[in-house]
Amino acid sequence: EFDQFVAFARSKRVALIGVQLPFYAKILDGLNGSPDAGIWREFESVDWQQRHLAAPGVTFFDFADVAEYRDKPQYFSDSLDPDARVVADVTRRILADPRVRAILPDAK
16 A cells, blocks of 8 residues: 555655654564554564665655654653654755755745
């Protein structure tokens, strides 16, 4: 299904940019350690990311485990959601990436 979505987007000349925002440590540790979070482990696997997220037409940024945020609760509005400072930092990093600059040359 994902491959069909990517092909459809490409046929419409739509650039796909995916972003995984940072997680707070206890959420990330819970996902990594839970037997019920199999979909997370599949998503995080190198094999899945190479098959789906490395496809032509897909630009993906995985900020799930960013060291400067993961253990600092002051950067999260709750256990799951990073605050505006983190989102702004992630946005700056994405816009500075050459792959995104090629897609969105006027983005600042």
